Amino acid sequence: MSNLKNITVNEITSDDSINLLNSSKLHIICSAKKVGGLANTLLTKLGESQLNINRYCDMVNSKYEPGCLFPKHTLTLFPVLRQDKQLSMQQDLRKFFGDTFEAQEKYFKSNKMIFCFDEQSWPDMALVKAILQEELINRPLEGVESISFHPF
Numbered sequence: 001m002s003n004l005k006n007i008t009v010n011e012i013t014s015d016d017s018i019n020l021l022n023s024s025k026l027h028i029i030c031s032a033k034k035v036g037g038l039a040n041t042l043l044t045k046l047g048e049s050q051l052n053i054n055r056y057c058d059m060v061n062s063k064y065e066p067g068c069l070f071p072k073h074t075l076t077l078f079p080v081l082r083q084d085k086q087l088s089m090q091q092d093l094r095k096f097f098g099d100t101f102e103a104q105e106k107y108f109k110s111n112k113m114i115f116c117f118d119e120q121s122w123p124d125m126a127l128v129k130a131i132l133q134e135e136l137i138n139r140p141l142e143g144v145e146s147i148s149f150h151p152f
Contacts, residue, residue, distance in 0.1 A: 004115075004133060007148040012038065012114055018045050020112065024074045027110035029100055031121035032060040032067065032077035038116050038152075039077055046073055066096050068103040074110055076100050080121040093128060097135040104141055111143055116150045125151040 011017065012028065020026035021042070030038040034057040043053045060067035060077040064085070067077045078096060085092055104113065115132060122128045129149055136147065 004129065004136075004147055004149040007114060007150045009038070009150065009152060012116060012150060013041055013045065017114075018042075021046065021074055024108065025110055025112060027074045027076065027104055027108045027113045028116065029066075029076045029078055029113065030116040031080055031118055032057040033080060033118070033121060034058070037118065037121070039075075042075060043073070046075075064092075066099045066103070068100075068107065070103065070107045074108050076103060078117070078121075081123070089124070090127070090131060093122075093131045094135060097132055098139070101135070101139050101141060104144070109143060112146045112148075113141070113144055114148045114150065116152070118152050 017026060021028065028042060030042070032039055034040060034054050039057060040053055043056070056067060056069065056077055060079050064079045064082060066079065069075045069077070078100070081089060104110065117125060117128050119125055129151065132149065141147075
């Protein structure tokens with residue numbers, strides 16, 4: 001599946017989406033921003049403390065690799081682009097998407113995925129979306145009925 005649907009923040013943070021996250025039918029992938037990010041909003045709605053949210057985000061960003069919160073949540077935190085990684089951004093994105101797809105196939109097995117990125121975390125949204133689309137063509141995800149992309 002390579003067609004990405006657009007989705008709004010309100011749809012992502014709605015009670016319906018939170019219920020889908022709690023039932024493992026939805027896998028959300030978002031930037032590991034502690035403050036002002038979607039990860040913070042979603043994890044707060046899922047009952048996580050700010051201390052845990054900060055810990056999750058710090059771990060993902062310090063290791064510079066995606067962090068899956070499975071089995072507790074069907075949420076993957078995507079590291080924020082580091083300035084020293086500008087030159088390897090395309091390769092990093094391909095690896096990060098590959099790791100996320102692997103987690104989806106092995107653990108999450110959700111039928112709906114939402115990729116959410118912000119321009120402070122990944123400044124070239126067109127590139128992020130293009131690489132995601134290429135990777136989805138190269139590695140179709142079985143059982144996934146819907147994939148959405150939300151740049152904000």
